[in-house]
Amino acid sequence: MALSLPANPDLEHLRREARRLQRAVRSGEPRAIVLVSRLHPEGAPGDPTTFALSDAQLVVARSLGFASWPRLRTYLAAAAGLSRDPAALDPVLEASAGVDAAESASVTVALACLTYTERDEPERWSRAAQLLADDPDLVHRDVFVAAAAGDAEALRSHLAADRGAPTREGGPFRWPPLLHLVYSRVPQVDAVGSARVLLDAGADPDSGYLWQGLPTAFTALTGVFGEGEQGPGRQPRHPQWQPLAELLLERGADPNDRQTLYNRMFNRDDSHLELLLAHGLGRPSSEVWTRRTGEPAETIEEMITRQVDWARSHGFVDRLELLAAHGLVPDGAADLTPDDVLGDDVPVTGPWPGDPTVPDIHRAATPEAVRAAVAAGARVDSLRDGRTALHQAAFMDDVELVTALLEVGADPTVVDAMHGTTPYRWALWARGERAAAVLRGATGRHTSRALDDER
Structure with missing residues (x-):
């Protein structure tokens, strides 16, 4: 079962949920009894008044996709350091007219990058581009600005002065430089060259973060491929998405990128799938984010099933045929035609x-x-x-x-x-x-x- 957590999950909140469930079961509330009968391995208790807190915690954990309460706690502990909430961290006030010089670097990169919030829009990227034009030296003062600007020469200078810069997190969203580069949507000097500079210096091709603590990582590949629930106009793919994705995949990025598949699922264009399939999508790979969090956001089988189900229910016949050609569609679906759909x-x-x-x-x-x-x-x-x-x-x-x-x-x-x-x-x-x-x-x-x- 794929993990299904609330945004910014909090252990104390989940403990309170378990206590409420325990009280509801002990008082005989029908919906609570049904939930327990469905998710507890022993079903509903014969005597609801004996329903223990540990049993309620197990049901809460299972409702979120975890095998046990300890597994849920372990995940939350691991995810705490990986979680970022771009909306809360964004230093830009929509009504702000000017930018304080001391905060210009932070504001510039915040405006330049996709945050996957409703604030994403071309006007922000235009403001960032104007700030860069007004202060050309900004790329030399801040490595994260240099990354967002895709300025390879400025990045080389920063890396020569600080060997730890390629993996150091910073900027308003506490990202490493590579994420600033691939999530940026301002015109960049040399995006691919800059990415190569960072990767050659030790940047992690699987860099990423957990958006509001949710279990599916927003990786470097996610930023490159772009799109999502706000549509391609507000959350476009990177202008150099194909060479950047190829570079990341060649350097070892996991092609089983769940968030990329979700974000690009809504659009009938399959170019992202073609590239990921060519690099092993659907087959076991590094699963680096499973190791980092201790739990798979969803298994590879669940990941592919979601793609197949969406394609079937929305008439994406070409996508079904593409997945079928790589052996990822159940028997019979490979012959699906528009009339069948x-x-x-x-x-x-x-x-x-x-x-x-x-x-x-x-x-x-x-x-x-x-x-x-x-x-x-x-x-x-x-x-x-x-x-x-x-x-x-x-x-x-x-x-x-x-x-x-x-x-x-x-x-x-x-x-x-x-x-x-x-x-x-x-x-x-x-x-x-x-x-x-x-x-x-x-x-x-x-x-x-x-x-x-x-x-």
Whole structure:
């Protein structure tokens, strides 16, 4: 079972959770009894009033994916030194107009780097680039700024003066220089050359940290491949992602990078998978982060299963075929076709009556699949998780998919159930400039047609 911890997990909080569970079981609360019967190896107690705290702690540990309470405590102790909370550590106030000279290095690297919070956006990187332009000597005063700027010559000077610099943690997020380089999104002088300088000097290709103490490490590879829940506009891949990833993998970085696979899972592009598979993804490797924390965030089998399940449920046929070609898909899935995907009985939510097993437009991951789904009866404006397929395509800045959906009749003025906004607004928030441009014109044309119809 994959680990599933709350953000910034705290042992005392979990102890209190165990005490609450013990009290709930002893008082006979049905939900607590069901939880214990499912997770305790001996099932629910015959006499709930005898349910011990140690039993409750075992159930809490198992609910989080740990085999025992001691294993959970050991993980938390190991993870404490590896945990970083970028939101809490960020020295930049959104309303700040100027930067104190004494804090310019810290602010510059904080603005330059992806934090995997809602603060990630191009405006921050532009501010960082301006600070670097205003103070060119900053790269020579601070090794972490030099790394974020990808300035190989400045890095060589820092390393010559301090042999421990390649592995020393610092800057606002307490990262080593390599992480500042690969998570930076400002224009860099020589990203690949700088990475080579750091690696040659002893930087760890498996450098990383636990984001808010969660068990899946954000590694150097994670920073290189980028993307994630905020979309490719706010959390883009590194401009030099391919040569940087190849360099890290050649130097021994573990290709079984769970966070990379999760972050890139939402986008139908498979270039990250192609590279990782070529370097051993899906096969046992160093598992360095399992050794560091004492527990696997998820096993290799669980990691691959999540990829397969997502591909199947979202119609990513090409991804399934790619995984199948490397022997990572169960028997039978290798023959999956777009028609098979679109014929699945996933319910369509929305205000339309009729057969709930019509093709689901949300599983149409290519323009061809969109057209086939609609031809087979899919409701193009159906909702899943409160959004239309057009909202999701806009969020991912997937212009091809946006265009295909509009061509088959998707309504660009439909609002989502969560924020009450249109696909165009989703594209704007996600900094999906290309999708926003297409949707701006489509929304205007749709509104004009509606007004003509009213007349």
